[in-house]
Each structure stands twice: as C-alpha cells, then as structure tokens.
Amino acid sequence: MFFGEAALNRVSFLRSNRDFIKIALSHESTTFIPFINGEGLLDAANHDLYMCSLKQDAEIGSIVEKVAEAIDTPMGRCEITGVNLTFLGLDESNVTNSASPMPSSSAAAASASSSGCGSNCVEFCKGKYRGAPYFAIDLRSASSNSKTVVQPSDYINLSKRFKPISLLEMITLNNKSASLYSQAKMYLDWSSKFKFCPGCGSPMYAIEAGTKMACSNKDKSIVCNVRDSRLNNVCFPRTDPSVIIAIANSDYSKTCLVRTKRHMKDRNNNPIKMYSTIAGFLEPSETVETACSREIWEESGIKCPQENIKIINTQPWPYPASMMIGCVGIVDFNGSNENIDLDNDKELLDAKWFNTKDLIHAIDSSHQCKGFFVDFIDDIKIPNDSTIAFQLMNHICNKYKAINSNSNSTALL
Ligand SMILES: [Zn+2]
Numbered sequence: 001m002f003f004g005e006a007a008l009n010r011v012s013f014l015r016s017n018r019d020f021i022k023i024a025l026s027h028e029s030t031t032f033i034p035f036i037n038g039e040g041l042l043d044a045a046n047h048d049l050y051m052c053s054l055k056q057d058a059e060i061g062s063i064v065e066k067v068a069e070a071i072d073t074p075m076g077r078c079e080i081t082g083v084n085l086t087f088l089g090l091d092e093s094n095v096t097n098s099a100s101p102m103p104s105s106s107a108a109a110a111s112a113s114s115s116g117c118g119s120n121c122v123e124f125c126k127g128k129y130r131g132a133p134y135f136a137i138d139l140r141s142a143s144s145n146s147k148t149v150v151q152p153s154d155y156i157n158l159s160k161r162f163k164p165i166s167l168l169e170m171i172t173l174n175n176k177s178a179s180l181y182s183q184a185k186m187y188l189d190w191s192s193k194f195k196f197c198p199g200c201g202s203p204m205y206a207i208e209a210g211t212k213m214a215c216s217n218k219d220k221s222i223v224c225n226v227r228d229s230r231l232n233n234v235c236f237p238r239t240d241p242s243v244i245i246a247i248a249n250s251d252y253s254k255t256c257l258v259r260t261k262r263h264m265k266d267r268n269n270n271p272i273k274m275y276s277t278i279a280g281f282l283e284p285s286e287t288v289e290t291a292c293s294r295e296i297w298e299e300s301g302i303k304c305p306q307e308n309i310k311i312i313n314t315q316p317w318p319y320p321a322s323m324m325i326g327c328v329g330i331v332d333f334n335g336s337n338e339n340i341d342l343d344n345d346k347e348l349l350d351a352k353w354f355n356t357k358d359l360i361h362a363i364d365s366s367h368q369c370k371g372f373f374v375d376f377i378d379d380i381k382i383p384n385d386s387t388i389a390f391q392l393m394n395h396i397c398n399k400y401k402a403i404n405s406n407s408n409s410t411a412l413l
Helices: 018-026 058-070 107-111 152-161 175-193 288-300 356-364 388-405
Strands: 031-036 039-043 083-091 122-124 129-139 204-207 212-215 240-249 254-260 271-274 278-281 309-317 322-331 348-355 373-375 380-383
Touching (some): 018 058, 018 122, 039 175, 083 175, 083 204, 129 152, 129 175, 240 288, 254 288, 254 388, 288 309, 309 388, 322 388, 348 356, 380 388
Parallel strands (some): 240 322, 271 380
Antiparallel strands (some): 031 039, 083 129, 204 212, 373 380
C-alpha cells in the first residue's frame, strides 16, 4: 500500500538506548530526511524526496552536531534548539555479512559493546541489529524564537536548493520514499504541535529519540496526571483512525461514488471534477463497521447496515496523521435503501450510482493517465492507484468480474 511500505526495521526497543542513538547519529551510513517547517523537500534533479548523509550535506552535518547532546533532554525542545529530530529505524536492505573494522570516529561504540560494520551499516549488540539508520529532522527555527541553537542561516543553502514537496508530487514517487516521508511526517507533525503537557500545561520534551513526549514538571506539589500516571508518564504520537468505504449493490453491478465540496485542482491549477469513496473519522466507542454505516447514511442518505460492511485493507495517510481503514459496504436495493439524500450533514456536492462496468474500463486504462487523476466517464476523474479509494473501487470491480466470469458464483463479500 502506498505510504505504508515497511521500509525500515523500526527497532523500537533501541530508541531509548542512548549509546545506540549516539552512534547512529554520527555514522556515515546514516540517512537524514530534512524537513523545513514541517514539510519534506523535493529533490527535483533525482525526482525523489531529498535525503542525505552527514557527508553529503554539510549543513545537516553541522546542525546534527549542534543539537546531538540535547536529544532526549528538556534542552532538546524545539523552542530551544530550533529542531525536531526523530529516529525512524534501520534499513536492512544493504546489510552484508562481511563486517569490517569499526570506523575510528565511532569511539562511543566501543564503550557500548558494539561496533561498526563498515560504511554500509551500524552494528549493535554484537551484530544482532544491523542496518543503515534513518532520522527525520525538521528545521523550524524560522517559526520559533530567534535565539534557537539552530538559525535559518544554518540551512540557507538547503532552503534555496529545495522546495517543499506537494501531495501531487509525492504520489509520483516510489513507495519506499513515500513511506519514509509518511513515517517522518507523522512524527514531526506531532512533535511540532504537542508542546505542552495535557495534564498540567508544563512544556513537554521529546524522549526515546523523538518518539515519545515527557512532562518537564518537576514540582511534585503541582498535580499532573500525565507525569504521575501509574502506567506511564509519557504521551505517544497520535494516529487518527478514519474509515473509507466503497459502496456497491449486491451483485456489484452498481457502485456509488461521491464528490466532495472541496475544490480539486490539477498540477496546472485547472478545476477537477473528482468522484471517490465516502470517508470520515472514526468516533469514540464506534466499531469500524458502525462508523462506516453511520458515515454512509450521514453523507449520502444510503442505508447500509453494519452487517454488510467488511474491512478490506488499510493505508496510512500523512496529511497530517490519519490511518484509513478501507471497507466495502453492500447495499440491499429495495427501492428505499439505495436512495440518495445529501441533506443530512451536507458534506457532499454530489453522489451517484455508476455502472461498475464503466469503472472497470477506467481502472483497466488507468496506467495511461499520468499523475493523481484517472479518467472515468465524461469529464469525471477518480483518484489514482496510490490511494486506498482506488484499491477499494478495484476490489468492487474484481468482485464484479469474478461473479460474471462464473455463473455459479454467489455475490458474497
Ligand atoms: Zn504534566
């Protein structure tokens, strides 16, 4: 799934190991994914997300050196350093078995009972964990106070050479880059917003290499149910679950697609008439199935009971921190269930039942369309295969094809 490739071994248990993080931060195999003010950078020359090693980008090398000691301490807060930094994991794809001597620069490795394995990877715990480390680093000094350790002048070349990457550019990248971006973006977005403790209002600071937040309040006379919690004294990144549902009738010959009120534009700023699937956030104490049933009725007026909903697949969506749970819902046509009524929450501009045959033609021809939008019928577009909406529409098409290629099949989910 686009944005969801497990590109790295996250080795979450090593995030709290300061020796490991120290080695990883300075190793020549380490890749940094720079963000400026919360957005990744487009490497236009290579048509990729900009990523670099310490050697490749002197500005990033200098910035990491400036802030490395403050990591996992209250002094590491973005308001002080001008930087949010998160360890993402180890890329194990280029690890070879021929370990070479530890690089002389990794002096800390010796005291940590670990060693390097050459320029290709970091080796830790006597070779049990090996790989090329990845970090995301968000440079935010321009939007914080002017006394930060890292200043905009420290990354002047970076900001001149690269521009922020847009969603329409992102979906044309390879899935590994997009998935690294997604992981980095979700952590950095959370780090930039979660500045104060929800228990007592004190400043929070990142721990475990940017993957958790702790309350900095040391005053025991001030009650803080985050710091004093029996279970833990930290806050975790949030991921917002949402449901996305493709709706069909019981023989899959009809598919309902909807058009939102949000104005869509292509790369050349031309308005786009895009139809897609219904989506909405999961609410507290809802099952995925009841949330789908509710969203379908609220947005389109169509009645699709929770028993007719089936979870198909999922997709992380880093705008900013969603986990989309993809479902298909079957509507039992009876002259009433399928009727469209857009007057409940008025979120949609339109909803229509389309012939699945037309959708099959669009999906089968989608490789001819460049970019995010795929031609459907008339001037209508659907989103491309980087989206879970496309995958769900494709699921309905495949069901329709299967039923109609075998007359003995039954139209079951
Ligand atoms: Zn607190």
